[in-house]
Amino acid sequence: MVADLGYxxxxxxxxxxxxxxxxxWWGERRRTRELILSARNGVLxxxxxxxxxxxxELGLLLSSDFRVMYVAQVTNRAMPAFFKLTALWGGQAGSxxxxxxxxxLFAAAAVLRxxxxxxxxxxxxxxVTQLTLAFFLSLIVGVWAxxxxxxxxxxxxxxxxxxxxxxxxxPFYQLDFTPSDGRGLNPLLRHWGMIVHPPLLxxxxxxxxxxxxxxxxALSTRQTGDLWIRVIRRWTLVAWLFLSMGLLVGMWWxxxxxxxxxxxxxxxxxxxxxxxxxxxxxFLHSVIIQERRGMFKVWxxxxxxxxxxxxxxGTFLTRSGVVSSVHAFAQSGIGPLFLGFVxxxxxxxxxxxxxxxxxxxxxxxxxxxxxxxAIFLFNNLLFLAIFFVTLWGTIFPVVSELLAGQxxxxxxxxxxxxxxxxxxxxxxxxxxxxxxxxxxxxxGKLARLLQWPVVTGLATTLGLLAVPTLRQFAVLPGTAxxxxxxxxxxxxxxxxxxxxxxxxxxxxxxxxxVTGERYATAWLNLIRYNRRRYGGYLVxxxxxxxxxxxxxxxxxxxxxxxxxxxxxxxxxxxxxxGSYTVTYEGxxxxxxxxxxxxxxxELKVTREGQVLAWLYPAQDFFIAQEQAVTTxxxxxxxxxxxxxxxAGWENGGTTATFKAYVEPLVxxxxxxxxxxxxxxxxxxxxxxxxxxxxxxxxxxxxxxxTARS
Numbered sequence: 001m002v003a004d005l006g007y008x009x010x011x012x013x014x015x016x017x018x019x020x021x022x023x024x025w026w027g028e029r030r031r032t033r034e035l036i037l038s039a040r041n042g043v044l045x046x047x048x049x050x051x052x053x054x055x056x057e058l059g060l061l062l063s064s065d066f067r068v069m070y071v072a073q074v075t076n077r078a079m080p081a082f083f084k085l086t087a088l089w090g091g092q093a094g095s096x097x098x099x100x101x102x103x104x105l106f107a108a109a110a111v112l113r114x115x116x117x118x119x120x121x122x123x124x125x126x127x128v129t130q131l132t133l134a135f136f137l138s139l140i141v142g143v144w145a146x147x148x149x150x151x152x153x154x155x156x157x158x159x160x161x162x163x164x165x166x167x168x169x170x171p172f173y174q175l176d177f178t179p180s181d182g183r184g185l186n187p188l189l190r191h192w193g194m195i196v197h198p199p200l201l202x203x204x205x206x207x208x209x210x211x212x213x214x215x216x217x218a219l220s221t222r223q224t225g226d227l228w229i230r231v232i233r234r235w236t237l238v239a240w241l242f243l244s245m246g247l248l249v250g251m252w253w254x255x256x257x258x259x260x261x262x263x264x265x266x267x268x269x270x271x272x273x274x275x276x277x278x279x280x281x282x283f284l285h286s287v288i289i290q291e292r293r294g295m296f297k298v299w300x301x302x303x304x305x306x307x308x309x310x311x312x313x314g315t316f317l318t319r320s321g322v323v324s325s326v327h328a329f330a331q332s333g334i335g336p337l338f339l340g341f342v343x344x345x346x347x348x349x350x351x352x353x354x355x356x357x358x359x360x361x362x363x364x365x366x367x368x369x370x371x372x373x374a375i376f377l378f379n380n381l382l383f384l385a386i387f388f389v390t391l392w393g394t395i396f397p398v399v400s401e402l403l404a405g406q407x408x409x410x411x412x413x414x415x416x417x418x419x420x421x422x423x424x425x426x427x428x429x430x431x432x433x434x435x436x437x438x439x440x441x442x443x444g445k446l447a448r449l450l451q452w453p454v455v456t457g458l459a460t461t462l463g464l465l466a467v468p469t470l471r472q473f474a475v476l477p478g479t480a481x482x483x484x485x486x487x488x489x490x491x492x493x494x495x496x497x498x499x500x501x502x503x504x505x506x507x508x509x510x511x512x513x514v515t516g517e518r519y520a521t522a523w524l525n526l527i528r529y530n531r532r533r534y535g536g537y538l539v540x541x542x543x544x545x546x547x548x549x550x551x552x553x554x555x556x557x558x559x560x561x562x563x564x565x566x567x568x569x570x571x572x573x574x575x576x577x578g579s580y581t582v583t584y585e586g587x588x589x590x591x592x593x594x595x596x597x598x599x600x601x602e603l604k605v606t607r608e609g610q611v612l613a614w615l616y617p618a619q620d621f622f623i624a625q626e627q628a629v630t631t632x633x634x635x636x637x638x639x640x641x642x643x644x645x646x647a648g649w650e651n652g653g654t655t656a657t658f659k660a661y662v663e664p665l666v667x668x669x670x671x672x673x674x675x676x677x678x679x680x681x682x683x684x685x686x687x688x689x690x691x692x693x694x695x696x697x698x699x700x701x702x703x704x705x706t707a708r709s
Contacts, residue, residue, distance in 0.1 A: 229291060432499075493547055
């Protein structure tokens with residue numbers, strides 16, 4: 001009964017989403033207020049129905065109703081209740097339901113918030129959001145299964161089989177029998193990182209649909225002035241923030257669970273989340289130019305269209321089974337449907353863009369290559385270059401298999417060697433942009449502003465080269481490029497950090513002259529009254545800190561693997577802090593949950609005879625799945641992590657094999673991520689000045705519509 005009610009709620013939401021899209025389109029076309037109101041109510045009703053469906057699905061998961069196929073796939077009786085709840089997004093059908101629910105909530109929020117302020121755009125926003133939602137709902141209500149018989153009659157047996165499978169994709173699909181127990185959640189997902197990581201990514205993905213919907217609405221209604229840009233800025237920042245947080249938490253999960261001593265492996269599904277982040281970041285920078293100078297209007301439209309397409313494409317990569325990834329779901333028949341949807345929406349939006357090019361003329365031109373506009377443009381090109389490299393490396397195995405019949409492997413060395421220098425140039429532009437005025441700059445003034453940052457960068461590079469333990473890293477690994485020492489990367493970070501510090505100091509000093517405030521008060525008020533600018537600088541500080549950790553772990557990492565008997569030791573030497581001595585004391589077996597047996601090694605870590613820590617690397621054996629998951633042990637410090645994995649053991653623990661890593665500066669990556677998140681939150685926080693500018697843009701737009709009418 002509960003499952004039937006849940007399915008009815010899904011089916012009604014699907015029908016209402018289509019109705020809302022059609023009513024909004026026809027109501028806007030015929031200027032019928034009642035139809036537009038009806039469309040708005042439809043959007044709210046869809047959000048309510050999907051909320052009901054999610055609550056019912058959670059109830060089924062908690063009650064272990066194994067007659068529902070999805071419940072049997074992702075839970076079992078031994079699982080803790082908390083993990084049963086998070087199993088909602090642990091499988092294909094549940095995660096699509098969760099995605100659709102978030103999309104419905106975002107659409108409802110956009111309609112309610114914009115009803116008075118951007119009513120001219122809202123009907124087309126409803127059309128775009130509800131058609132996107134209807135596509136996702138169509139995947140989990142079984143409508144595509146209706147095509148199985150016609151395709152079979154046409155002799156397309158493969159396509160017919162794929163469509164027939166779609167009937168079982170609903171999260172409320174019921175089996176003909178009730179299993180005694182379920183299979184349980186993938187053990188890798190029973191970790192707090194994977195509890196938080198998917199919802200954050202979904203919030204980021206879904207969030208980017210709203211800016212795209214406003215962009216399409218602006219093109220459709222020819223409202224291509226300031227209004228849509230000002231309205232979507234905060235939506236874009238929120239989506240970008242969630243996506244950034246999702247990427248960071250995913251990196252932490254990979255570092256703490258997968259047991260390979262790393263956090264980013266250029267996995268296809270990792271790349272699928274990174275690519276819309278790259279184009280979304282480019283858009284956030286480029287849109288500033290449109291606001292300030294009325295330039296890059298077409299470019300901004302293209303960027304937001306690409307970002308939306310990448311959101312759908314990333315969902316396709318995760319769910320189609322065309323790529324192999326620890327993050328991906330099993331092979332599924334929804335892949336062709338996703339590709340078709342991506343193709344149709346992208347082509348339709350590009351055609352609309354070409355039809356409206358006359359309304360997207362720039363109000364100004366690029367006056368000088370030595371200007372903030374030029375730096376932002378170069379910054380955008382770098383983001384796009386990294387995106388294209390990542391896209392090509394991600395899809396090349398699939399392309400090679402289609403064309404040559406053999407899947408080529410594109411590994412991390414390709415991405416690191418090509419994208420590494422591009423990211424370094426991004427850091428440079430990040431440091432240069434604050435120094436550049438709008439339109440053009442005098443060479444003498446620029447030289448004065450660059451003086452201290454350049455001195456700081458050079459001093460950092462030369463100072464690090466003087467450290468004996470770092471001289472061996474003056475060559476890029478795998479190359480003979482002695483002219484580009486690794487320490488130059490840290491000099492580049494010091495340059496950028498000095499520029500940001502200089503900007504804060506100039507602002508603080510100006511406030512003190514005017515108000516007489518203390519330094520701390522001046523600093524806080526500086527951020528408070530110009531959140532967008534100084535929040536952005538905090539984001540850049542976070543990026544510098546993240547880069548500090550990435551470079552440290554990439555170039556200075558040390559690793560070893562040893563087999564030890566009880567009482568034996570091995571030594572691991574850090575390039576930054578000296579040597580660790582690790583002594584194996586024995587194994588301990590315990591139960592951490594009803595269905596989990598943990599085997600942990602006891603290790604004593606010393607330096608120069610002094611005990612630094614006791615570490616307990618372990619393997620957790622999940623009984624129902626008959627699968628072992630490695631749990632690394634780590635000693636954290638600001639300088640580095642000592643990271644040890646229990647790889648195996650013999651004779652009941654008489655001997656054991658360990659993999660050990662020194663991860664220099666890795667914790668600066670996580671600290672930088674927190675600063676990054678704080679800066680984004682500051683920049684996204686609304687101010688009265690921005691509200692006034694949006695109100696003015698709304699009034700201007702309203703007058704323009706009245707004039708055309």
